Amino acid sequence: MQRLIVGTPVPYFITMIDKFKVLDIxxxxxxxxxxxxxxxxxxxxxxxxxxxxxxNGINIDDCIELSRAIESKLNREEEDFELNVSSAGADSxxxxxxxxxxxxxxxxxxxxxxxxxVVGTLTEVGEEQFTIVKKATKKAAQVEMTFAFKDVKTAKVxxxx
Numbered sequence: 001m002q003r004l005i006v007g008t009p010v011p012y013f014i015t016m017i018d019k020f021k022v023l024d025i026x027x028x029x030x031x032x033x034x035x036x037x038x039x040x041x042x043x044x045x046x047x048x049x050x051x052x053x054x055x056n057g058i059n060i061d062d063c064i065e066l067s068r069a070i071e072s073k074l075n076r077e078e079e080d081f082e083l084n085v086s087s088a089g090a091d092s093x094x095x096x097x098x099x100x101x102x103x104x105x106x107x108x109x110x111x112x113x114x115x116x117x118v119v120g121t122l123t124e125v126g127e128e129q130f131t132i133v134k135k136a137t138k139k140a141a142q143v144e145m146t147f148a149f150k151d152v153k154t155a156k157v158x159x160x161x
Contacts, residue, residue, distance in 0.1 A: 017042050017079050022070060026050065029069040035062055038088045038095055046081040051088045053099055058087035093154040100125045100155070107158035108132055112151055119158060120145065 019042055026037050034055040041049045052058055052066060067085040074081065094100055094108075104122050110132060111117040120132030120143075129148045136142040147155075 016044070017046050017048060017074070017081055022048060022050075022074075025070050025073045026052075026066065029066055035066075036096075036098060038092075038099070046079065048081055048083045050083075050085045051092070052085065053088040053096075055098070055102055057102075063087065090159060091156065093156050097125060097127065097130075097149060100130050103157050107160075109156050109158050110145075110147060110152060111154045112147060113153045114151070118145060 019040075022040065022042065023037075026040065030036060030052070035052055035058065036054070037050070038053050039049075039051040043049075048070070050066065050070070052062065054062065063085045067083055070083060070085070088095075088099070094103070100122065104125060106122055107119060108122045109117060109119050118132065118134055120134040122130060123133050123144070124131040128150075129146050131144060131146045134143040134145060
């Protein structure tokens with residue numbers, strides 16, 4: 001005889017969205033354009049967050065196009081999901097060397113893992129490092145500083161209003 005205890009939780013299985021399937025859709029959609037994936041996250045409750053950027057920036061139409069491509073290739077009958085495609089944002093930290101390249105000439109606030117934060121003009125971007133020039137002050141001369149990407153906790157473009 002089996003006993004059923006009322007109130008005992010019944011196990012259920014949640015079908016997770018396949019991260020690699022979504023990555024393939026994004027890659028196929030963005031390949032051959034100046035757009036690229038900056039970040040993607042899928043939460044356990046099937047919310048998909050995609051941040052993209054472009055060598056010449058991102059507009060709303062770029063986000064809509066990628067959103068439609070993802071939606072068209074995922075089956076809502078099999079996978080219930082929420083999708084949010086957005087640009088990396090002007091105030092978001094830079095995450096990839098490719099993002100730094102489009103900001104040459106702009107002021108960056110760089111916070112290394114070790115040492116103090118520094119603000120300077122981004123002058124050069126290589127494969128593994130970038131260079132900023134810190135302005136001269138009354139007390140100190142202009143300083144050129146080079147940072148390896150791996151040594152930087154965050155780097156943000158300083159927005160001027």
